[in-house]
Amino acid sequence: MSIRGLKKKQPKTFKVRIITVDAEMEFSCEMKWKGKDLFDLVCRALGLRETWFFGLQYTIKGMCTWLKMDKKVLDQEIPKEDPISFHFLAKFYPEKVEEELLQEITQHLFFLQVKKQILDEEIYCSPEATVLLASYAVQAKYGDYDPNFHEPGFLAHDELLPKRVLRQYQLTAEMWEEKITAWYAEHRGIARDEAEMNYLKIAQDLEMYGVNYFPIAQNKNHTDLLLGVDAKGIHIYSINNRFSPNKSFEWSSIRNISCSEKELTIKPLDKKAEVFKFFSSQLKVNKLIFQLCIGNHDLFMRRRKVDSIEIQQMKAQAREEKARKKMENQRLAREKQLREEAERAKEELERRLFQLEDEARQANEALLRSQEAAELLAEKAQIAEEEAKLLAQNAAEAEQERQRLEITALKSKEEKRLMEQKMREAELIAVKLVKESDRRAKEAEHLKQDLHEAREAERKAKQKLLDITRLNYPHMAKYPQYSPGDSRDANFDKGSIKLDLKDIDLKRLSFEIERERLDYLEKSRKFEDRLKELKSEIHALKLEEKQAGLY
Numbered sequence: 408m409s410i411r412g413l414k415k416k417q418p419k420t421f422k423v424r425i426i427t428v429d430a431e432m433e434f435s436c437e438m439k440w441k442g443k444d445l446f447d448l449v450c451r452a453l454g455l456r457e458t459w460f461f462g463l464q465y466t467i468k469g470m471c472t473w474l475k476m477d478k479k480v481l482d483q484e485i486p487k488e489d490p491i492s493f494h495f496l497a498k499f500y501p502e503k504v505e506e507e508l509l510q511e512i513t514q515h516l517f518f519l520q521v522k523k524q525i526l527d528e529e530i531y532c533s534p535e536a537t538v539l540l541a542s543y544a545v546q547a548k549y550g551d552y553d554p555n556f557h558e559p560g561f562l563a564h565d566e567l568l569p570k571r572v573l574r575q576y577q578l579t580a581e582m583w584e585e586k587i588t589a590w591y592a593e594h595r596g597i598a599r600d601e602a603e604m605n606y607l608k609i610a611q612d613l614e615m616y617g618v619n620y621f622p623i624a625q626n627k628n629h630t631d632l633l634l635g636v637d638a639k640g641i642h643i644y645s646i647n648n649r650f651s652p653n654k655s656f657e658w659s660s661i662r663n664i665s666c667s668e669k670e671l672t673i674k675p676l677d678k679k680a681e682v683f684k685f686f687s688s689q690l691k692v693n694k695l696i697f698q699l700c701i702g703n704h705d706l707f708m709r710r711r712k713v714d715s716i717e718i719q720q721m722k723a724q725a726r727e728e729k730a731r732k733k734m735e736n737q738r739l740a741r742e743k744q745l746r747e748e749a750e751r752a753k754e755e756l757e758r759r760l761f762q763l764e765d766e767a768r769q770a771n772e773a774l775l776r777s778q779e780a781a782e783l784l785a786e787k788a789q790i791a792e793e794e795a796k797l798l799a800q801n802a803a804e805a806e807q808e809r810q811r812l813e814i815t816a817l818k819s820k821e822e823k824r825l826m827e828q829k830m831r832e833a834e835l836i837a838v839k840l841v842k843e844s845d846r847r848a849k850e851a852e853h854l855k856q857d858l859h860e861a862r863e864a865e866r867k868a869k870q871k872l873l874d875i876t877r878l879n880y881p882h883m884a885k886y887p888q889y890s891p892g893d894s895r896d897a898n899f900d901k902g903s904i905k906l907d908l909k910d911i912d913l914k915r916l917s918f919e920i921e922r923e924r925l926d927y928l929e930k931s932r933k934f935e936d937r938l939k940e941l942k943s944e945i946h947a948l949k950l951e952e953k954q955a956g957l958y
Contacts, residue, residue, distance in 0.1 A: 421481070422490035425449050425463075428519035433490060436480060443476040449495055456721060457513040459706065462498035465491075470691060473498060473698065496520060499702050500617030502638045502710065504607040509725035511600050518547070518603040521610045526569055530615045531650070534572045538583075540606055541567035542590030547602040552592045562587065598736050614650040618642070621696055623671075623685040634685065636699045638706065641673060643683075656683070658707040666697040815951065823948050830941060840934060844927060 420435040463474040501507035618635040633644040642652035663674040673683040687693045
């Protein structure tokens with residue numbers, strides 16, 4: 408057989424994408440596969456045995472439809488896309504989740520789907536119940552609460568509450584987290600499957616849990632009612648109230664349900680009761696309602712019959728699995744408790760060891776401090792001894808200095824006395840010199856006055872002599888040979904000599920006065936220098952007296 412022949416015999420396939428609540432899978436399907444073939448493949452991939460609750464849902468023309476099991480996949484009105492997308496979801500809901508959900512995977516898928524419906528507000532839940540449900544969801548995801556590990560803000564990225572609840576109460580994310588954590592801390596020791604089961608047990612009591620709603624009308628013109636189908640029966644609601652049904656038909660009280668085009672008829676078991684008829688907007692909606700009614704009714708009747716061998720085996724396995732998990736959880740809890748006790752004992756021992764080490768360290772530090780204090784005291788004693796010696800030496804030196812200062816003080820007193828005596832003598836000399844200076848100044852003044860008077864008298868005498876000479880001898884200039892004139896001239900020469908002599912005496916006197924004045928100035932300068940020296944000596948003596956007073 409050729410390779411080309413082998414290729415021709417290979418079946419043609421198409422791809423599908425299966426989307427669960429928390430994952431996606433892709434499969435290759437044969438062209439001839441029916442819906443059940445694809446559904447069984449998905450269930451095998453998930454390890455799911457409780458297949459009667461689930462189905463494959465797809466959306467066509469804005470309407471959600473379930474894949475039919477008995478028809479070929481490609482023969483049904485499915486989206487024309489590659490790969491073809493189907494959602495693997497719960498189609499029917501159990502009446503009592505704790506009794507009917509046997510496998511852990513079944514329970515987990517229901518938990519995820521119901522949780523999503525509550526968060527998407529498809530199922531109404533009160534704010535208090537949403538907080539409690541959120542705490543079980545956190546327990547299922549994170550395990551037991553540990554304040555050291557689950558620090559504030561660890562739920563910041565988790566969607567746990569419906570947006571309606573968040574809008575209804577003006578609370579911050581930290582406040583909501585605090586409320587959820589308060590419940591979460593009380594679920595300590597609950598395993599993941601138990602937390603998910605507790606979540607479902609609370610959710611199954613909600614009014615909108617497991618109900619599929621469809622708009623209907625009691626006549627062909629108005630759509631003023633809602634029809635709900637769930638595990639317990641068929642319910643009729645007003646258009647604005649999905650919580651409290653106006654009329655309910657339990658599966659046990661329904662004799663027959665018939666569907667013809669857009670009309671659907673419910674016949675009660677009591678033949679005298681009124682037959683209920685309603686109309687839907689489309690034939691597809693009518694058929695979908697009819698399929699859900701048949702499926703829920705079959706499950707209702709199945710629950711009230713003796714379980715099949717497969718179900719009995721599954722329940723036995725579930726009981727064994729629960730017992731095993733319970734024992735395992737108890738063992739783990741015991742081990743965890745023992746580990747916690749051991750950790751506490753270890754922490755206590757470590758604390759005690761740390762305390763003992765701290766006490767030993769403190770004792771060593773105290774010993775070191777004592778040794779350091781002893782060494783310091785010894786050093787201080789040595790320093791004190793040296794200081795005592797130094798003080799004794801200083802005392803001796805001080806005593807010597809005191810004696811020296813006493814002697815110096817005595818000398819200073821003597822010198823001070825001598826200096827005072829010298830000062831007094833200098834003052835007397837200065838007084839004498841001042842008096843002598845005044846006297847000499849007066850004498851010089853008198854001499855200057857006498858000199859002035861003498862010069863004035865001389866000038867007057869010369870003037871008088873000249874006047875007399877001119878009066879008595881007017882012709883002497885004309886007759887120089889006249890003898891009497893010669894004798895008078897001789898007399899006149901004698902007077903001139905006398906006047907010249909008098910001038911010489913005056914010059915000599917002036918010279919002596921000037922010389923005495925210069926001598927006086929020289930003596931005054933020397934006396935002033937001596938006074939300055941005496942002042943310096945007196946100032947030095949005063950400084951020595953002050954220093955002696957300080958000592």
